[in-house]
Amino acid sequence: MGDGRSTKEVKALVRRAKRFGIQRMIALGDVLYYGASPSRKQIQTLNNETAKIVSMAPRFFIGFCYLNPTLGERAVRNEVDRCVGGKGFKGLKLEIANNARDACMKPVMEAGEAYDVPVLQHTWSQTKIKKRSFHSDPEDTCLLAKRFPNTRVIMAHLTGCGFRGVLAARGIDNLWVDTSGGSPEAGIVEHAVSNLGSDRVLYGSDLPIRDLPAAIGQVSGSPISSRDKENIFYQNAAQLLKLV
């Protein structure tokens, strides 16, 4: 197995995903390849790779533009213009360059609003990890969404956000949480549906570090209604990304 970048590997992934009913997949890029805080040039390289992968199956992949907010407003805006404006990417992706509470997030959120694309923020409970200076806790991402109510925010990693993260996300109209991240822990999907409503939960796999059938099975095997599953697997993302 290679690193997932070759045409052969990408096409094999598309075939396997389609076999399990996946119609569209968001490509986020190899965001930790250069570490937590990549340079402007490294960001461009990663986004160019995403664009290349999207070009291999343009009706299947949707590109998100990876950003490092600590590079400053000009770098952020130029990269968003290049990728969202120029390449047709449909979202912005943030990892662990900084905490979502930081002031450097303002240009990112303004760009998200200007282009009307969602901002996907990596989020994980910091109760145990304790790296909050650059790693966002669910309460940080929820605060980000509250500060910028006109920008749609996806809080990544439901399992990593945990039960406390779900409770923090209640009542925020511009916030969604995705089911990716961690082992298929029981109870968390129905907890999210119960507290947020199934229209606030998005299916996510975290490929390639997670097993695709297991990621799907975490949702399909949870005790929620068929309608809730349809919302999580398809409807919410289709509406959020304006695919329908």
Add this chain to the structure above:
Amino acid sequence: MNFIDTNAWSGSWPFGPVSLIDAEAPRVSRVGYEINEALVSPFDAVFQLDPMPGNRANFKALAMLRSFRPLPIINPATPAWKDHLEEISDHGRVVAVRLLPAYHGYSLRSASVKKLIGELAEKKLKLVITARLVDERQEHPALSIKPICVAQIKSFLDKAPEVHPLIQGLGAHELNELSTTQGAFSTDTSFAEWEDTLRVLKKDIPVSRILFGSLSPLQVAQAQIDKVRLSSLPKRQRDNVAIGNAQSFFDI
């Protein structure tokens, strides 16, 4: 596709609203799935230094459920572990015992574990070791239980190559680190994950030593089943992971 679940649990788990928390959980959780048989350990023995009340309750709960086999827990750090082992081994359906070193506070290198291994060999019981039950990054704030470290497992396996335990709850990266160890061991599917998990694990451990384990009801059984059922490995290898390897390992 048929499965033997080597990592199923009964009883109550105090740190999260799992869907199924009573002794009926294994029976309920297999409805709609293809789990023919499960080896079931009691949660109630995880946080008790004396595991026997939990073991006895598990025996009782499973007595009428013929497709569920008790997998009792031994704590070799208690002075009474030999008596506990005697009581457990009198139970006709027991084929193995489970150790929880991280939860009961001892090392696999301890003298009592060494003695226990000798006793298990005499009684022809298999050894199952739990490396982790929950992802330590999402553990309850009141807990700080580290999984058994790879170095300790390596040392244990290298010093007792004849044992061949089933070590459950290992991540894919830990299995990669253990791939060079001298002693043989088997593992389960509960925590090991990467896209097309079995095909990736196959590089580090022979498929014949990978057993299906759901960690139900802490994890979603459907997700664990699909990890095996929908792997790209040939059907014969998937069947072995689902059921055949467990039959061979436990001689059931």
